[in-house]
Amino acid sequence: MILEVAILNVKHNEEIKFEMAFLKAQQIIMNINGYISHQLQRCIERPNRYILLVNWNTLESHTIDFRLSDEYDEWRKLLHHFYEPFPEVEHYKSIFSNV
Amino acid sequence: MILEVAILNVKHNEEIKFEMAFLKAQQIIMNINGYISHQLQRCIERPNRYILLVNWNTLESHTIDFRLSDEYDEWRKLLHHFYEPFPEVEHYKSIFSNV
Numbered sequence: 001m002i003l004e005v006a007i008l009n010v011k012h013n014e015e016i017k018f019e020m021a022f023l024k025a026q027q028i029i030m031n032i033n034g035y036i037s038h039q040l041q042r043c044i045e046r047p048n049r050y051i052l053l054v055n056w057n058t059l060e061s062h063t064i065d066f067r068l069s070d071e072y073d074e075w076r077k078l079l080h081h082f083y084e085p086f087p088e089v090e091h092y093k094s095i096f097s098n099v
Numbered sequence: 100m101i102l103e104v105a106i107l108n109v110k111h112n113e114e115i116k117f118e119m120a121f122l123k124a125q126q127i128i129m130n131i132n133g134y135i136s137h138q139l140q141r142c143i144e145r146p147n148r149y150i151l152l153v154n155w156n157t158l159e160s161h162t163i164d165f166r167l168s169d170e171y172d173e174w175r176k177l178l179h180h181f182y183e184p185f186p187e188v189e190h191y192k193s194i195f196s197n198v
Contacts, residue, residue, distance in 0.1 A: 003140050005150055019194055026195060037198040041102050041191035044158065051104055051191050053152075055198075059143065092140035092150050095118060096125060099136040099154075 001036060003092040004054040004062050010082045012048055018082040025078040028071045029054060034061025059091055100135060102191040103153040103161050109181045111147055117181040124177040127170045128153060133160025158190055 010018045022040055029035050036055035043049035056062045066072055080086070109117045121139055128134050135154035142148035155161045165171055179185070 002143070003150075022195065026197070030197065039196040039198055040194045042194050044101070044190040044192060046189070049189070050194070051102075090145070090148070091143045093143060095139045095141050095149070096121065097138040098125070098129065099138055 001094065002056045002059050002062065003094070004052070004056060004089060005092055006052040006087045006089045008050040008052055008083055008087050009046075009085065010048045010050060011084050014082055015042075015048055018050075018079070021078045021082065025075050028075050028078075029066065032061070032066045032069065032071065034058060034065050062091070100193065101155045101158050101161065102193070103151070103155060103188060104191055105151040105186045105188045107149040107151055107182055107186050108145075108184065109147045109149065110183050113181055114141075114147055117149075117178070120177045120181065124174050127174050127177075128165065131160070131165045131168065131170065133157060133164050161190070 019040075026038065026040070029038060034057040036057060038052065038054040041051050041053075043051070054062070056066075066075075118139075125137065125139070128137060133156040135156060137151065137153040140150050140152075142150070153161070155165075
C-alpha cells in the first residue's frame with residue numbers, strides 16, 4: 001500500500017468553493033481501480049491549506065490507473081484552478097504504524 | 100480529533116539510525132494522554148524524507164500534554180538531531196474522510 005500526500009494551498013476566500021468541489025471530485029477517485037481510502041483535512045495554523053491523503057494499492061494505481069484516465073481530466077477541471085502554488089505530490093511507504 | 104503532520108527531512112545516510120531511534124521514540128508518544136494513533140512513512144521520491152502523522156484527541160494533547168512534558172525532552176534527544184532543516188509541524192482537522 002502506498003500513501004499519496006498532497007499539501008494543497010487554496011486561493012484565499014475560495015476555501016468553501018474548494019470544499020464543495022472536492023465533495024464532488026472525491027467520488028471520482030473512489031471509483032478508480034486500486035483506490036483504498038482517502039481523507040481531506042484542513043490546517044489549523046493556515047486555514048487556506050489542506051492535506052490530501054490517499055491510500056492506493058500500488059504507486060501505479062495513482063500514477064497510471066488514475067492520472068492517465070479520462071476521470072483525471074474531470075478531477076483536474078474540478079480542482080486544479082483552486083491551487084496556488086500548484087502542489088507537489090509525493091508518495092510514501094509505511095515504516096511504522098499504530099492505527 | 101486533530102492530525103499532527105510533520106514532514107521530516109533526515110540527514111543523508113542517517114536514515115537507518117533515524118528509523119531505529121524512532122522505533123524507541125514512538126513508545127514515548129504512545130503513552131501520552133490524548134494520543135490516539137500514529138504512522139511514520141518514508142517518501143519514495145526522496146528517500147531521506149519521512150512523514151509523521153499523529154492523531155491526538157485535541158490540539159492541546161500535542162502542544163501542551165506532550166510538548167510541555169518531561170517525556171518530550173527524551174523524544175527531542177532521540178530524534179531532533181537527525182533533522183535538516185528542522186521541521187515545521189502543522190495540525191489539521193478532518194473535512195472529509197473515507198477510511
